Ligand SMILES: Nc1ncnc2c1ncn2[C@@H]1O[C@H](COP(=O)(O)OP(=O)(O)OP(=O)(O)O)[C@@H](O)[C@H]1O
């Protein structure tokens with residue numbers, strides 16, 4: 467039993483094609499409890515598809531996605547809902563509902579998943595916003611806050627369900643370096659404080675340095691390496707090396 471709880475996310479020979487294009491050819495990875503795995507790969511290589519397979523939004527053509535020791539595509543409806551409650555997904559845009567205030571955006575998943583009193587709702591929303599440093603935005607509309615704030619509010623809305631897994635799709639893309647750094651530290655902080663198992667898809671090397679316990683590099687539908695950051699960075703493979711070239715040398 468212990469072994470099952472050790473590896474929280476296990477992908478075994480996962481394959482996924484769209485029309486005749488094989489995007490994922492053979493994806494294998496074991497992610498342990500409390501670990502943050504960062505996925506690197508060129509644009510269009512299938513990183514978002516991997517996240518969508520882990521959360522059950524896409525079903526692989528072949529292979530297994532085992533989360534919390536069970537194949538998620540073998541779960542019944544109640545088990546699947548329970549799994550989704552424990553698995554947070556931070557979309558690139560933050561995916562806030564524009565017609566709802568920040569408070570209502572955060573209340574929404576709580577009302578859907580829990581039967582809480584008004585005061586409990588209020589308390590949890592405030593606590594979650596405070597955690598991302600945005601309690602002051604509680605009565606604002608999404609259109610009134612900046613891109614970085616939207617991402618933090620999106621994270622607060624994900625954290626409010628106290629997930630055991632968090633999947634981040636390009637959490638810092640489009641943000642200035644200082645805000646990106648804040649988000650990366652926030653990812654690390656929640657991972658450490660709550661022992662959350664995370665997968666981070668990013669092109670932001672500072673985010674990799676701050677968050678990664680292990681790095682997986684995706685190429686041609688497979689992970690060409692999965693290893694500790696210090697080992698992956700030492701690779702002589704030109705494709706792998708290309709991710710670690712200092713971008714500021716260009717300027
Ligand atoms: N639902 C879908 N239907 C058809 N094709 C899809 C679907 N989702 C993804 N694809 C295709 O799969 C490939 C990989 O897409 P994916 O979004 O995973 O790339 P990515 O690695 O996340 O790229 P980026 O870094 O640009 O976000 C692309 O060719 C894309 O067009």
Ligand SMILES: [Mg+2]
Nearest residue numbers: 513514515635
């Ligand atoms: Mg993507």
